[in-house]
Amino acid sequence: MAGYRRLDVTEVGEVTVVRFRDRKIVEDINIQELGSEMFHLVDTEKRDKLLLVFSTVDFLSSAALGKLITLDKKVKAQGGVLKLSNIRPEIYEVFTITKLNRLFDIKDDEAEALAAF
Amino acid sequence: MSTTPTSPSWTWCYDRVIPTEDAAGRQILSDVLTQLEAEHWPQRDIFSIHLAMEEALVNAIQHGNRLDRRKQVHMRCCLGPDLIRIEIADEGAGFDPGALPDPTCPEQLHSPCGRGVMLMRAFMSRVQYNATGNRVVLEKDRSKGNP
Numbered sequence: 001m002a003g004y005r006r007l008d009v010t011e012v013g014e015v016t017v018v019r020f021r022d023r024k025i026v027e028d029i030n031i032q033e034l035g036s037e038m039f040h041l042v043d044t045e046k047r048d049k050l051l052l053v054f055s056t057v058d059f060l061s062s063a064a065l066g067k068l069i070t071l072d073k074k075v076k077a078q079g080g081v082l083k084l085s086n087i088r089p090e091i092y093e094v095f096t097i098t099k100l101n102r103l104f105d106i107k108d109d110e111a112e113a114l115a116a117f
Numbered sequence: 118m119s120t121t122p123t124s125p126s127w128t129w130c131y132d133r134v135i136p137t138e139d140a141a142g143r144q145i146l147s148d149v150l151t152q153l154e155a156e157h158w159p160q161r162d163i164f165s166i167h168l169a170m171e172e173a174l175v176n177a178i179q180h181g182n183r184l185d186r187r188k189q190v191h192m193r194c195c196l197g198p199d200l201i202r203i204e205i206a207d208e209g210a211g212f213d214p215g216a217l218p219d220p221t222c223p224e225q226l227h228s229p230c231g232r233g234v235m236l237m238r239a240f241m242s243r244v245q246y247n248a249t250g251n252r253v254v255l256e257k258d259r260s261k262g263n264p
Contacts, residue, residue: 026171028139028179059164061171062236066229073227090164097239098232099221 006034009041015117016047017110025060035067039074048080051113055086065100072103081105085113129156129196134189137182137207142174142190149194149203156196159260165240166201169255172233173205181207181251191252199259204252211250 008019018038022030041047052068068084075082085107087095095101107113129152135141149170153163174190182188188208195202218225220232238244243256 027143028175059167061168061175062230062232063175065232069227069229090161094168094236098235099226103226 004037006030007037012051012114015049015051015114016041017051017053017114019053019055020057023056023058025057025064028063031061031063031067034064035070038067038071042071042074042078042080046078048075048078049117050075050080050082051110051117052082052084053086053110053113054084054088054091055110057091058088060091060094062098065094065098069100069103081117083107083113083116085110125195125197125200125202127195127197129194131192131194131196133192135192137178137184137186137188137190139178142178145192145194146170146174149201152196153201158201159262162257162260166203166255166257169237169241169244169257170203170205172237173203173253173255176233176253177205177207177209180212181209183209201257201259203255205255206247206252209251211247213250214246 006021008021010017010019018041020034022034025031025034041050050071072082083105086109087106092101092106095104095106105116107116131145131148131152133145135145146167150163150167153166177190178184182190191204191206193204214234217231217234220226220228220235225231234244237253237255241255242258243254245254246252
């Protein structure tokens with residue numbers, strides 16, 4: 001994949017750090033594209049240490065959560081590690097209500113997350 | 118079980134019948150959120166209403182009408198000083214919201230879908246479906262205190 005339309009991807013040591021370009025992750029077509037780009041990182045580029053940084057994200061829907069769950073499955077299937085960080089309180093509440101905070105390893109900020117790999 | 122406050126005095130009402138398209142749903146969502154901002158509703162409430170409407174509209178367009186452009190989505194929103202009521206109906210066969218599996222149980226936790234209704238119930242004050250399951254009424258009481 002030559003470039004990413006929905007993601008900003010950088011590397012910090014062995015960790016692939018992913019940021020989202022959309023402040024609101026809601027539109028179905030964007031969510032499908034977002035999913036494809038995240039899955040490409042794992043399926044094709046074989047990145048096995050991923051950190052998703054949500055500092056730019058103001059809102060996401062349950063459809064976006066679905067993509068994160070599928071990504072988590074893919075990463076774990078390859079023996080990799082996925083972490084999330086910088087989730088604003090309202091969105092974190094979505095994770096706690098759905099108990100997805102138990103599924104994902106969520107850290108307060110990027111530095112803490114990077115140190116935990 | 119909580120009930121709707123009696124005789125709400127609506128200050129803004131909004132009726133739309135939209136085609137089964139995500140873009141049309143996004144426009145009515147934007148109109149409602151703009152009105153909430155104009156009336157200085159707390160940001161936390163706006164987030165909750167945004168989330169619930171998003172999930173309800175996706176359910177109506179994708180699951181209810183199954184993206185069938187011959188069908189429509191009917192939406193009515195009424196806003197009062199301390200309450201918003203949103204009705205969203207599709208022209209699909211409906212479903213039984215009581216029969217949905219609990220998405221937080223261990224067997225369902227890894228499923229990529231099935232959380233929309235739960236989130237609506239968690240973030241709104243009241244959520245009620247009709248018997249057919251193709252019309253939902255969402256209500257949110259305005260929070261007291263800081264915006």
